[in-house]
Amino acid sequence: MSHEFLIDNTLKDLERHEGFREKPYFDSRGVLTFGHGLTYITREESLILAHRRLDGVYLKQLRRLFPKLDDLSPARQEVLLNMIYNLGYTGLSKFARMRKAIDDGDFKGAHDEMLDSRWRTHVGARAVELAEKMRRG
Numbered sequence: 462m463s464h465e466f467l468i469d470n471t472l473k474d475l476e477r478h479e480g481f482r483e484k485p486y487f488d489s490r491g492v493l494t495f496g497h498g499l500t501y502i503t504r505e506e507s508l509i510l511a512h513r514r515l516d517g518v519y520l521k522q523l524r525r526l527f528p529k530l531d532d533l534s535p536a537r538q539e540v541l542l543n544m545i546y547n548l549g550y551t552g553l554s555k556f557a558r559m560r561k562a563i564d565d566g567d568f569k570g571a572h573d574e575m576l577d578s579r580w581r582t583h584v585g586a587r588a589v590e591l592a593e594k595m596r597r598g
Contacts, residue, residue: 480498481496482494519546537568539594540594543591559574563595569596575595576588
């Protein structure tokens, strides 16, 4: 039996036996569990998942909010990708004045809007760092 065949068949069984939960839950023994019966995730696995989400989901959503995303500097694109990862599409879409400032090329205005938000109170230094990166470009 090939290695891939073994892994693929076992994954099919795990899908049936463990099921899948996208949000954490407590299993029958009270152990915090997620996914297909996982109880922990390694740093490497988390980075792989984060990379896939950034590339496969959030970048596409960001392009819907910012049709001229590619015209922005890489630093400003990074800020927006960081924000959509943190806030989600709906959360970032609520930054209407910041989005307008970016569309107008007013990066100081975008900086100010980022800092004049509830988001800043939630993430603290992260908001200050990202706002400054937006301003500087």
